Amino acid sequence: MTRRLKRLAAGRTVLTVLTAFGMLAGTALTGAAPAGAVEAVTEIAPGVTYEQFDITATRGVTHAHVLRVDLRNPQVHLDLLYPGVVADRAPVSRLAQSVRAVAGVNGDFFNINEVQHPGVEATGAAVGPLIAHGRPLKAAVPNGQRFGPALPPGTNTREVFGVGVDRRARLDRLSLVGSVLTPEGRLPLGGLNQYALPENSVGAFTPKWGSVSRVRATCGTDTVRAAPCSTDTYEVTVRRGRVVSASNTPGSGPIAAGTTVLVGREAGAQQLRKLSTGERVTVRQRLWAARSRIPYRFALGGYPVLRGGQPSAGLDSTTSAVRTAVGIAGNGRRLVLLALDGAPAYRSGLSIAEVAAQMRALGSVDAFSLDGGGSSTLVAREPGASAVSVRNHPSDGAERPVPTGIGVFSAP
Known part of the structure; x- marks a missing residue:
């Protein structure tokens, strides 16, 4: 000592x-x-x-x-x-x-390692939702994809502590509400800057994600973090509201200003494959407070x-x-x-x-x-x-x- x-x-x-x-x-x-x-x-x-x-x-x-x-x-x-x-x-x-x-x-707890997925880069990203300066940064990963000790009964990865625009601190749950508007119709948005996306979903990655590979987002399942990575994935890059490129494998590197990268797995990947270069796509998202309905200035999981x-x-x-x-x-x-x-x-x-x-x-x-x-x-x-x-x-x-x-x- x-x-x-x-x-x-x-x-x-x-x-x-x-x-x-x-x-x-x-x-x-x-x-x-x-x-x-x-x-x-x-x-x-x-x-x-x-x-x-x-x-x-x-x-x-x-x-x-x-x-x-x-x-x-x-x-x-x-x-x-x-x-x-x-x-x-x-x-x-x-x-x-x-x-x-x-x-x-x-x-918050975070994606600290990837021992179950050799060759997949750990992202270091947090588990739960994040809001900074009143702006949403990310949504929660599925419960089964959480790092950290077991959650108490009746709780989930959407739990947050934060301070509202009324300058009062409170506990709540933040859910992602979003959509991808395409010429084919409206797709539900299943994730925002998350290291793990729900099965069969489409997630949005913005410049606030960073430069780390997005492959991890397609690994595991909603209930088993260590499950294999999906073999059915697709990525579409949208810049200033139009599709500019696509790939069968999620990529890495910084995301430019005015750009959103959509990553799909399983059914979500199949929906993204219908998009063509030049088509107009609009992505909308917000984090909704289940109990208070009062917007947060800052929140974390x-x-x-x-x-x-x-x-x-x-x-x-x-x-x-x-x-x-x-x-x-x-x-x-x-x-x-x-x-x-x-x-x-x-x-x-x-x-x-x-x-x-x-x-x-x-x-x-x-x-x-x-x-x-x-x-x-x-x-x-x-x-x-x-x-x-x-x-x-x-x-x-x-x-x-x-x-x-x-x-x-x-x-x-």
Whole structure:
């Protein structure tokens, strides 16, 4: 253990959280960490604070790093951190610093490898929907194509956390609503900048996808990620509303401005083969919020662990790991961003049931789990600093490049 970790471990007051699912469901928590548990609270910017403390969990002591964000402060807002395209990754500190965020955490689970499909390039793209600056970037992959731990019962890959145009944070589900208008008629749009398309569908890839190969989008099935890649595929390039080229195999490379690449598999491929060079094609898409109907300014995927102060059904209470989560309080105007420490002394982490309990103990009414393990990273500016620094110890020993994060911004 490093000297720094020894000092941290020796001087902390232990915060005990509820670990039994039944206790969590039946016990009312006060909403804040007990007095003395937090080592110190540091103001990062007006409306943004940072704190850290120990948690005694089922498998031992872990260490929490927490950002509290007050959206009631007009200087504060949240937005998506990402490398500029969907199919790319970078460390959270670089993502935050490139857009001058004052703090942030890592985001959604992602297509981290392709061990089941030799020769197919992993895209690095996130699992769930993405919205940045009020504009949709991608839709959710099919449930069976998800990377990460099993989803709790009743949830799916369309689950999102985000902040609406009303400056209130909320949980919802974002569904892709879109179509491809052709001389033959209207085709339903099954995907937008996704590393996996539904079977028999047509997906749209825009310049925001990036330059990574689109072959991965035709691999696996709606229920089995490791299933073979489709042998019936077709790709059509549409530029300024007209078909300019086609291919039997999805391609790679940057997509030019004003261009959309349509990729079809199975029945979708058969529909695209009917198109001819020069024909007019119009692609329309949007991400629709199922519950609130309020447009999001920013949103990203994960899954809910707490709703209305109650844990989601079926949360795992046996598997502990380093975690990242975000909580909502104050009718969507106050946020809690948590990342656990991945240093060897604390790597036992929390189960998802314990994450729900801890987020509730920190005052959250709703809470959302993000990617964990080596991805868990929390960054924030030191007082007086112009750049963010990593506050937790990533469990890989260094920051893992990730496709998304939650950025906290403060207007000067």
